[in-house]
Amino acid sequence: MSDTPAVQVKSLVKDFRGAFGRGMIRAVNDVSFEIASGEVYGLIGPNGSGKSTTMKALLGLVTPTAGICSIFGRDSTKVDSRQEVGFLPENPYFYKHLSGEETIRFYGKLCGMKGAVLRERTLELLKLVGLEDARKRRLGGYSKGMLQRIGLAQALVQDPRLLILDEPTAGVDPIGSRQIRDLIFKLKDRGFTVFLCSHLLEQVQEVCDRVGIIHKGSLVREGRLDDLIAIEDQTEIVLRNATPELLKRIHALAANEEGVELVRSGNPRTTLERLFLRETIQRDSGKLNPVQAIWEQREGDSK
Amino acid sequence: MKEKKSPAPPEKTPRWAEGAYEKAGTGEGLSTTPHITPLFSFSRIGIIAGNTFMHLMRMKIFYFLLVFVLIWLGLNIFKLPHTAGPESVGAEELRLLKAPLVGTMKLFAIIIGIVATALLIPRDVEDRTLYTILAKPVPRLDYLLGKLFGVLLLILAGLFVMTLLLDAVLAYRTQIILSDFEQVGRVLVEQQQWSQKDFDGAKVELLSHGVTWSLQAAILVIFFEAAIIAALALLVSTFSTSTLFTVVISTLVYFIGNFIADGLDHFRSSSGIGEGTLNELAAKVLFAPFPDYRPFKISDEVIAGQIFPPDILGSLALSTGLYVGLYVVLSWFIFTRKEI
Ligand SMILES: Nc1ncnc2c1ncn2[C@@H]1O[C@H](COP(=O)(O)OP(=O)(O)OP(=O)(O)O)[C@@H](O)[C@H]1O
Ligand SMILES: [Mg+2]
Numbered sequence: 204m205s206d207t208p209a210v211q212v213k214s215l216v217k218d219f220r221g222a223f224g225r226g227m228i229r230a231v232n233d234v235s236f237e238i239a240s241g242e243v244y245g246l247i248g249p250n251g252s253g254k255s256t257t258m259k260a261l262l263g264l265v266t267p268t269a270g271i272c273s274i275f276g277r278d279s280t281k282v283d284s285r286q287e288v289g290f291l292p293e294n295p296y297f298y299k300h301l302s303g304e305e306t307i308r309f310y311g312k313l314c315g316m317k318g319a320v321l322r323e324r325t326l327e328l329l330k331l332v333g334l335e336d337a338r339k340r341r342l343g344g345y346s347k348g349m350l351q352r353i354g355l356a357q358a359l360v361q362d363p364r365l366l367i368l369d370e371p372t373a374g375v376d377p378i379g380s381r382q383i384r385d386l387i388f389k390l391k392d393r394g395f396t397v398f399l400c401s402h403l404l405e406q407v408q409e410v411c412d413r414v415g416i417i418h419k420g421s422l423v424r425e426g427r428l429d430d431l432i433a434i435e436d437q438t439e440i441v442l443r444n445a446t447p448e449l450l451k452r453i454h455a456l457a458a459n460e461e462g463v464e465l466v467r468s469g470n471p472r473t474t475l476e477r478l479f480l481r482e483t484i485q486r487d488s489g490k491l492n493p494v495q496a497i498w499e500q501r502e503g504d505s506k
Numbered sequence: 507m508k509e510k511k512s513p514a515p516p517e518k519t520p521r522w523a524e525g526a527y528e529k530a531g532t533g534e535g536l537s538t539t540p541h542i543t544p545l546f547s548f549s550r551i552g553i554i555a556g557n558t559f560m561h562l563m564r565m566k567i568f569y570f571l572l573v574f575v576l577i578w579l580g581l582n583i584f585k586l587p588h589t590a591g592p593e594s595v596g597a598e599e600l601r602l603l604k605a606p607l608v609g610t611m612k613l614f615a616i617i618i619g620i621v622a623t624a625l626l627i628p629r630d631v632e633d634r635t636l637y638t639i640l641a642k643p644v645p646r647l648d649y650l651l652g653k654l655f656g657v658l659l660l661i662l663a664g665l666f667v668m669t670l671l672l673d674a675v676l677a678y679r680t681q682i683i684l685s686d687f688e689q690v691g692r693v694l695v696e697q698q699q700w701s702q703k704d705f706d707g708a709k710v711e712l713l714s715h716g717v718t719w720s721l722q723a724a725i726l727v728i729f730f731e732a733a734i735i736a737a738l739a740l741l742v743s744t745f746s747t748s749t750l751f752t753v754v755i756s757t758l759v760y761f762i763g764n765f766i767a768d769g770l771d772h773f774r775s776s777s778g779i780g781e782g783t784l785n786e787l788a789a790k791v792l793f794a795p796f797p798d799y800r801p802f803k804i805s806d807e808v809i810a811g812q813i814f815p816p817d818i819l820g821s822l823a824l825s826t827g828l829y830v831g832l833y834v835v836l837s838w839f840i841f842t843r844k845e846i
Contacts, residue, residue, distance in 0.1 A: 300564040
């Protein structure tokens with residue numbers, strides 16, 4: 204099972220014809236990569252670089268001009284390959300006439316689920332994405348972030364082994380986007396494979412094992428995240444309660460050493476995201492324990 | 507504070523996260539799902555059809571039409587004066603009541619068949635709902651059939667409700683007219699203006715305009731016609747880029763189809779030549795893409811009082827099936843190649 208890669212993309216090329224067959228656009232140009240089972244893979248790149256198109260080709264939603272895509276060894280152009288994959292499209296819109304609960308049930312039924320199993324799974328998923336209270340409301344009245352959450356729940360409904368998430372945190376508030384991040388961690392622990400793309404590089408950096416950078420349809424860089432982002436010739440020291448004297452001594456030490464340069468020193472800053480979390484969580488502390496825990500952990504680390 | 511650090515307290519994510527996925531790891535959970543997706547699954551088509559039906563039901567247009575019909579029916583009950591006339595006046599009155607009502611039903615069936623079908627697929631594409639549906643193990647044929655059957659289900663349900671109302675109204679009117687007729691008729695027989703045979707004949711004639719099996723069959727034929735037009739709209743919507751285009755083209759094809767039906771009949775009767783001539787063959791080839799509505803005209807004749815020949819129903823059902831099948835296969839052919 205772990206031998207076959209979860210995702211295989213071989214020399215994928217996708218051309219889109221313009222209006223009336225004129226103006227061919229090459230959206231994806233000879234992209235090849237593999238995602239091993241259990242890995243979290245992030246695809247990043249500027250707008251219009253072909254991220255969504257790659258995902259759609261992998262799901263058989265667009266037919267490749269050339270190349271092969273497969274999921275757990277099954278050709279993406281075949282319906283069978285969709286058994287073990289959950290997909291969250293960018294800006295997901297579902298049937299507005301359905302309630303949150305009905306939506307998940309609908310997609311569950313499409314996957315052949317029914318009865319008590321489906322009913323239970325639906326409630327569990329609604330709980331998981333924090334939409335229990337809104338489950339009877341029609342999707343027409345959902346906010347963007349709520350739609351994103353219901354989209355995630357829908358993708359998980361048949362227990363797929365692979366999740367394909369196209370900008371999972373777009374439009375989700377910082378707390379929700381933390382929760383989605385935590386969820387991805389949790390899924391990874393349970394052996395899920397996740398293929399995601401996002402413009403929030405900080406998050407990609409946090410969750411992904413490997414990343415690919417796509418630019419104008421070509422995969423320009425690919426590899427383990429740690430290898431890609433490590434600045435090999437720099438070392439970071441974080442001190443607590445350091446006296447000005449100690450800092451002076453360290454500066455002096457560094458200055459005396461041959462070839463060593465002190466790049467910067469000062470108080471590590473909290474991010475805007477953390478500030479936002481602190482401000483919002485203080486107003487609503489009982490409800491969001493996991494996030495608060497993470498934040499407090501962070502706070503403790505950096506104090 | 508320490509215990510808060512676990513990513514999620516157990517009551518927040520119960521078995522979904524804990525049990526289900528551990529089972530999945532040992533191959534018990536999800537991996538029990540069969541890996542071969544049948545191309546054609548009635549339950550899956552049923553789910554999509556049910557969803558489509560519900561979608562259409564929750565759009566106000568259906569209620570609007572129903573209300574429209576209800577008002578129409580109400581007006582008909584109270585407006586028409588029931589004149590106790592001799593012979594055929596009663597029958598004529600029933601016919602006058604019936605024709606517009608059945609006409610309204612037909613209009614409903616055709617409009618829903620075209621508009622609802624034309625609306626559904628482009629909307630799924632625009633809203634990206636199609637992505638999420640086809641990203642599940644759903645063959646595109648199942649999706650198309652589900653959408654079509656959803657529309658047909660709605661038409662069938664609408665026609666069914668309206669038929670019940672029609673039958674009720676018609677039975678009520680027939681009852682009143684019949685009692686008047688019998689009074690007048692008996693007087694006529696007593697005055698020896700009518701023989702008993704005349705009386706019986708007129709009564710049969712009158713009843714043939716009431717609630718009859720022929721009438722129900724005629725309504726079924728209306729449904730057949732709507733099914734063909736819906737399948738046609740489905741085909742058009744697989745390659746059209748807008749709802750308006752689909753509606754216009756499907757309506758045009760419907761009218762051309764009807765026009766040809768009249769035209770071909772006229773052509774044959776005026777030139778007096780047989781079926782197999784070259785001209786007719788050419789006309790047939792030219793108009794092949796348009797459904798041949800001639801056999802379906804029977805429903806109009808039944809409304810006018812003709813008895814529905816029962817043996818025709820089977821062949822009409824068959825040709826409906828063939829047209830719908832043909833259009834669905836063509837739609838499928840285009841739809842599988844479509845970039846969505
Ligand atoms: N259906 C389509 N028809 C024509 N061109 C398309 C179609 N879908 C995508 N493209 C083109 O393909 C290119 C890649 O698009 P894609 O949606 O994959 O970008 P992306 O990397 O997902 O961008 P974003 O970050 O904005 O989501 C773009 O130039 C886009 O215009
Ligand atoms: Mg995109």
